[in-house]
Amino acid sequence: MTRDWNWETGEGLLGMDDPAEVDAALDRNDDKLGAAVIGLALNCPPEVVSPRIIRALELLPGRGRDFPFTAIAHLARLDGRLTPELYDALRAEGLGGAADHAIDDTLTFVPFRDLPPWLKRRWVYVTVRETLLRWMRPLEPVGEAWRAVRGRRRP
The missing domain is CATH 1.20.5 (Single alpha-helices involved in coiled-coils or other helix-helix interfaces)
Structure with a gap:
């Protein structure tokens, strides 16, 4: 099966559905890593994407951290749930930064009963x-x- 993504141009990375491919991108700290993490969030369940988002948050500097938080926002919208690690990442980043939209989407799309106390x-x-x-x-x-x-x- 041929893949529809191109790591050189970033084309097709929003269709990413292969966690092993994202792991390899994390290992080489690829320039297009952020788009691949978002693509994985669009196509895989939170349990699969969560460890890769956490690793991307550790690797990506400054504005690059927007991508993993966008991936968290997509997970909240599409699945209506997040993993405890993702809640911890949102809390660590806090309000007033890259996590704002992800926190807003989590409050909107995750049922109240499933939210952590904070x-x-x-x-x-x-x-x-x-x-x-x-x-x-x-x-x-x-x-x-x-x-x-x-x-x-x-x-």
């Missing part, structure tokens, strides 16, 4: 904040009108 607390915080903001939006025009009326009374 993510359950985050889910409650985000849900309460979004609900309050939704309730406050209709009050914004009232405040603007009030400021406009008060502004006209001044000489």
